[in-house]
Amino acid sequence: MVLDKTEKQDIEPLNNKDIDGSVTTTNESISTSDYYEQLAKKAIPHPPLKQSDGISRRGLLKGSVVGAAGTAGMALALGNSQARTSTTQDLDFGEEDLFDHSHDFAGTVGDIDIDSDFDPMVFLQQFDFGTKSKLDNGQTVRDYNIVAVDRDIEIAPGVKFPAWTYNGQVPGPTIRATEGDLLRINFSNAGTHPHTIHFHGVHSPKMDGVFEVIKPGGQFMYEFEAKPWGLHLYHCHAVPLKRHLHKGLYGTFIVDPPDGRPAAREMIMVMNGFSTQFDGANTFYAVNTVAFHYAKKPIPVRVGQLQRVYLTNLTEFDLINSFHLHADMFRLYRTGTSMDHYEITDTVMLCQGERAILEFTLPEPGNYMFHAHQSEFAELGWMGIFEAHE
Amino acid sequence: MTPDQTSDDHPISSAGIGFRILFAFGPVGLLSLLVALFISFGPAGVFQAGFPPIEELDVERITFEPDQISLHVVNGGPEPVTVAQVSVDEAFWNFSISPSNTVDRLQRAVITLPYPWVEGEPLAFAIVSSTGIVFESGAEISTITPLPDRNYIMTFALLGVYAGLIPVLIGLLWFPFLRNLHDKWIHFFLSFTIGLLLFLGMDSGVEAIEAATEVASAFQGFAILLTGLILAVLAIAGINNWLDIKNYGNSKASFRIAYAVAFGIGLHNFGEGLAIGSAYSTGLISLGTFLVIGFAIHNTTEGLAIVSPLSKTSLSPKPMVFHLLVLGFIAGFPTVPGAWIGGFSFSPIWSTLFLSIGAGAIFHVSWQIWSSIKATNSNALGNPLNILGLMTGLILMYITGLLIVG
Numbered sequence: 001m002v003l004d005k006t007e008k009q010d011i012e013p014l015n016n017k018d019i020d021g022s023v024t025t026t027n028e029s030i031s032t033s034d035y036y037e038q039l040a041k042k043a044i045p046h047p048p049l050k051q052s053d054g055i056s057r058r059g060l061l062k063g064s065v066v067g068a069a070g071t072a073g074m075a076l077a078l079g080n081s082q083a084r085t086s087t088t089q090d091l092d093f094g095e096e097d098l099f100d101h102s103h104d105f106a107g108t109v110g111d112i113d114i115d116s117d118f119d120p121m122v123f124l125q126q127f128d129f130g131t132k133s134k135l136d137n138g139q140t141v142r143d144y145n146i147v148a149v150d151r152d153i154e155i156a157p158g159v160k161f162p163a164w165t166y167n168g169q170v171p172g173p174t175i176r177a178t179e180g181d182l183l184r185i186n187f188s189n190a191g192t193h194p195h196t197i198h199f200h201g202v203h204s205p206k207m208d209g210v211f212e213v214i215k216p217g218g219q220f221m222y223e224f225e226a227k228p229w230g231l232h233l234y235h236c237h238a239v240p241l242k243r244h245l246h247k248g249l250y251g252t253f254i255v256d257p258p259d260g261r262p263a264a265r266e267m268i269m270v271m272n273g274f275s276t277q278f279d280g281a282n283t284f285y286a287v288n289t290v291a292f293h294y295a296k297k298p299i300p301v302r303v304g305q306l307q308r309v310y311l312t313n314l315t316e317f318d319l320i321n322s323f324h325l326h327a328d329m330f331r332l333y334r335t336g337t338s339m340d341h342y343e344i345t346d347t348v349m350l351c352q353g354e355r356a357i358l359e360f361t362l363p364e365p366g367n368y369m370f371h372a373h374q375s376e377f378a379e380l381g382w383m384g385i386f387e388a389h390e
Numbered sequence: 391m392t393p394d395q396t397s398d399d400h401p402i403s404s405a406g407i408g409f410r411i412l413f414a415f416g417p418v419g420l421l422s423l424l425v426a427l428f429i430s431f432g433p434a435g436v437f438q439a440g441f442p443p444i445e446e447l448d449v450e451r452i453t454f455e456p457d458q459i460s461l462h463v464v465n466g467g468p469e470p471v472t473v474a475q476v477s478v479d480e481a482f483w484n485f486s487i488s489p490s491n492t493v494d495r496l497q498r499a500v501i502t503l504p505y506p507w508v509e510g511e512p513l514a515f516a517i518v519s520s521t522g523i524v525f526e527s528g529a530e531i532s533t534i535t536p537l538p539d540r541n542y543i544m545t546f547a548l549l550g551v552y553a554g555l556i557p558v559l560i561g562l563l564w565f566p567f568l569r570n571l572h573d574k575w576i577h578f579f580l581s582f583t584i585g586l587l588l589f590l591g592m593d594s595g596v597e598a599i600e601a602a603t604e605v606a607s608a609f610q611g612f613a614i615l616l617t618g619l620i621l622a623v624l625a626i627a628g629i630n631n632w633l634d635i636k637n638y639g640n641s642k643a644s645f646r647i648a649y650a651v652a653f654g655i656g657l658h659n660f661g662e663g664l665a666i667g668s669a670y671s672t673g674l675i676s677l678g679t680f681l682v683i684g685f686a687i688h689n690t691t692e693g694l695a696i697v698s699p700l701s702k703t704s705l706s707p708k709p710m711v712f713h714l715l716v717l718g719f720i721a722g723f724p725t726v727p728g729a730w731i732g733g734f735s736f737s738p739i740w741s742t743l744f745l746s747i748g749a750g751a752i753f754h755v756s757w758q759i760w761s762s763i764k765a766t767n768s769n770a771l772g773n774p775l776n777i778l779g780l781m782t783g784l785i786l787m788y789i790t791g792l793l794i795v796g
Contacts, residue, residue: 105505
């Protein structure tokens, strides 16, 4: 099984301390230009995230509200108060608290086990550039290894889902290349059912991952040129299709333009959901699998820095999903195939399989919530917070 | 020669006793050994199921306090269930669970949610287990759960007296009217009583079945129901035996039946009290004037049912009044403790048990009355007056039952 991290195409796993705001987080510069390399050099270290060294008095106060409630409840209350520390300091009215903190009670209880499993914070900024080499004619070749494997994943604290995964994670690794690169994706099926990888984008129908279904134990080399530039996706196309997607066989496929995009801090967000009862209705919703993860552990963002979100909708069962940013607006690039933005908005609705690039800059410190504007999805897990610091 | 006599006639040797003990407990010992081996060495491969265990978690009771809701759950499935997340109205919510997140088989736990619920609105809950199984439940109306305080106790004591005790006693006052009637009219009223009782028995039985379906499967609601039915029949037989010892002269049999009727109706009213108490505490009924009046009229007919078997007794007034009071109390008062218990700790298990006991008792008593009619008139079934009486009883209960609308 090729799940060992050391075999993951030289991608250095990111530490938590590295993930707050470095630009295009990879150890590899992109070949098409020195662009990303320069960016990486320019990257200014992000101010350290405020740690919960001191559980604030407010935190304790909140803790005691749920105190009778036991440790699980405590964990959430503290988690949230930590998230709010930076903004609530100057709003603290002491004992006579003028605010209703009912939001503190919403959401899941407890934390997922990120040490042994998938860490959404790492996934957020982890790109798989493959193993790079060059052909005689100068064309860049990128080799990727993708293995389909069955695995129980934690989709909310304490809730396991019997997933089918690419490389043991849901969503699968974010495959990234530059337009014109030759991609060789070595796919092996270590699962218990036949699978494929079907890439969106332009390629030969022989490489479409639809008609040649790979049996368990089988292998296949998908080989095609990365085009056109934009934001795409990949997923299994074995039947029954709905089940193969819902079980977790999907991921983001980014094709960079030859000249790259403006310098930005980049994030991958895959909107997904899980029907734990397999009854055609999602029990949990999220971006990047774990319900409420980015609400309980807000994403640190630097004020004034351009943020870029690669947003893909891979929700099953519900026809549409959406992304709504609070207290700011974003430039919307549908499918990422144009450098001219489609519109400036704070809410975008995407059909299943539809995707868009979002760009925005947060103007001042504070907590900026983002979530599906379907309140039902939001309250069932698709909710997060950007925590902006100077 | 029965086996019992064998042992008397031919005392067996101590070795024989040893063998007998061995034969008596041998199979039990072997079964214990099998269970012990199974538990310590694990099942033979074939029993190791690869699929996820069938989990079951039933919400038995939902209580509302200001800004807080408690779900009282019981694990009625074969495997322990670990509660991972809880949602209220399709929103995952903060909760705590005591004594533990993992609820073992047949164990109970309380999930507490801080929640800004809205008075009078329905609310849906979903409990998600660690394996992703979702257990859904709901409150039809959100309303403060009454505390077991003086006010509540008094309310239901008064309800029991107004709607249970007094009407039954009023019904008993038909006694002088029934006395010394012609046999055929006595049979009419006895048939009428059978009609009333069949209705009450059916009512209890249906409610027992409804309650049994809500019992967590491990507690086997329908086994409880059957046990209750049979227990009732045996209990009344036992009470009859006990009453045999007392001497009521010629009226003995009549009193036996009257007490059995009172006992059966008492159990029915206890079950009814449980239902009223729990419906009141979950906001499903309000104790309006109409409800109380409905119960009063309904229960007055129960008094008539008790006294009709006594129409031929000849007891001096003083002991007669005493007996009537006791009969009225046995039949009417159980509404009060029923409502108390139902309001504070409603459990479908107890409802099933008491309602099925009530149903069994009532059916048994109906049979007793029927036998007493047949003893004097072998053609009782075909008698138009008896048929009219039975049908009047059923229809009267149906009509007075219409008055009881929460």
